[in-house]
Amino acid sequence: MYLYLYSFAILIFITGVESMKSSSVVVIGHRGASGYLPEHTLPAKALAYGQGVDYLEQDVALSKDNIPIVIHDIYLDEISNVATAFRGQNRSNGRYYVIDFTAAEIKTLRASERFNHETGKPIFSGRFPLNQSTFHLVTLAEELEFIAGLNKANIDNNKQVGVYVEIKEPQFHQDENRSNMSEIVLDILKKYNYTKRTDNIYLQCFKIEELRRIRVELKSDLKLIGLLTDNKYRSEYSKTDFKYWTSSVGIEEMSQFVNGIGPHYKQLFQENNGLQPTELYTAARKSNLLIHPYTFRSDDVQQPFTTFDNMLQYFINELKIDGLFTDQPDKAIKYIKSKQEQHNKGIKLENFSFSILIISFLLTK
Ligand SMILES: *[C@@H]1O[C@H](CO)[C@@H](O)[C@H](O)[C@H]1NC(C)=O
Numbered sequence: 001m002y003l004y005l006y007s008f009a010i011l012i013f014i015t016g017v018e019s020m021k022s023s024s025v026v027v028i029g030h031r032g033a034s035g036y037l038p039e040h041t042l043p044a045k046a047l048a049y050g051q052g053v054d055y056l057e058q059d060v061a062l063s064k065d066n067i068p069i070v071i072h073d074i075y076l077d078e079i080s081n082v083a084t085a086f087r088g089q090n091r092s093n094g095r096y097y098v099i100d101f102t103a104a105e106i107k108t109l110r111a112s113e114r115f116n117h118e119t120g121k122p123i124f125s126g127r128f129p130l131n132q133s134t135f136h137l138v139t140l141a142e143e144l145e146f147i148a149g150l151n152k153a154n155i156d157n158n159k160q161v162g163v164y165v166e167i168k169e170p171q172f173h174q175d176e177n178r179s180n181m182s183e184i185v186l187d188i189l190k191k192y193n194y195t196k197r198t199d200n201i202y203l204q205c206f207k208i209e210e211l212r213r214i215r216v217e218l219k220s221d222l223k224l225i226g227l228l229t230d231n232k233y234r235s236e237y238s239k240t241d242f243k244y245w246t247s248s249v250g251i252e253e254m255s256q257f258v259n260g261i262g263p264h265y266k267q268l269f270q271e272n273n274g275l276q277p278t279e280l281y282t283a284a285r286k287s288n289l290l291i292h293p294y295t296f297r298s299d300d301v302q303q304p305f306t307t308f309d310n311m312l313q314y315f316i317n318e319l320k321i322d323g324l325f326t327d328q329p330d331k332a333i334k335y336i337k338s339k340q341e342q343h344n345k346g347i348k349l350e351n352f353s354f355s356i357l358i359i360s361f362l363l364t365k
Pocket residue numbers: 080081082084120130131
């Protein structure tokens with residue numbers, strides 16, 4: 001009789017342990033809730049904020065007058081009407097560069113959903129329509145002020161959303177005589193009280209050498225994230241050797257001045273008899289680096305994953321990543337909450353089975 005009770009308790013215990021596999025993973029609104037509204041506009045940031053992100057991302061490029069602008073590229077011609085508003089003010093390759101326009105000029109542009117500058121076709125056809133409603137680009141200072149305002153108004157909610165700033169293309173900016181771009185950005189962050197490791201901010205960059213300069217020469221205490229890619233995908237201005245920086249030796253070296261890595265999610269696994277973690281993943285874990293892969297898109301789920309949840313399950317529950325960049329924060333947060341509920345149920349089951357164990361133990365006495 002008690003044997004049955006014991007077995008029953010143990011069975012429930014095992015079920016509980018299964019659903020207790022939980023994790024704390026931070027959700028970073030990639031260019032805001034860019035799956036729903038034009039990237040890097042304040043409405044896209046507000047939506048992501050309302051959806052419950054932990055961090056909002058800001059990519060930064062400098063204007064002609066050295067003002068950091070929140071924009072994903074050093075070009076203006078794939079997210080705005082610059083080619084009609086400032087026709088002819090392109091460079092010889094036909095492109096319109098952020099650095100050739102003042103902040104005041106950039107603020108007169110209409111921002112839009114991303115499109116291909118040659119074909120005019122949207123990158124994601126299912127997203128917000130091109131040229132509809134009205135959106136604008138903002139400076140980094142304006143966006144930090146916006147987030148500080150939301151955090152102030154949201155104080156009762158016991159949640160303060162952080163910022164996740166990327167210094168874009170330091171090499172390009174250096175070639176344009178803006179070698180102090182990082183100093184300019186750090187100065188603004190300081191104005192908004194982002195100075196310490198404990199502050200609610202990450203600073204990210206694909207130029208790993210620049211992160212070392214920020215830590216060692218500029219003596220910044222901020223949490224730094226080394227963005228990673230494959231050499232074949234790096235920008236035409238980049239000289240960073242990702243073959244080295246994604247190797248075990250590179251990761252160990254990087255861990256002396258960064259707090260984490262931001263790889264493409266495909267750099268974390270290989271297909272070999274199921275999915276196996278890569279050397280990069282293992283090295284990052286060994287060096288105690290945070291792992292924040294990019295970019296989780298529910299409208300662009302790629303093989304070997306079949307659904308967005310299936311993809312999230314692998315990264316969050318199997319690899320136990322520490323954070324993720326997503327264009328659809330609501331969907332990632334919904335997944336994480338459902339796992340959290342399962343986790344809580346698991347604890348209840350544990351406690352229940354533990355009580356049964358005690359009772360059966362007392363009864364046998
Ligand atoms: C959007 O506006 C631009 C001008 O800024 C124009 O060149 C383009 O054809 C428009 N695209 C659509 C789909 O309306």
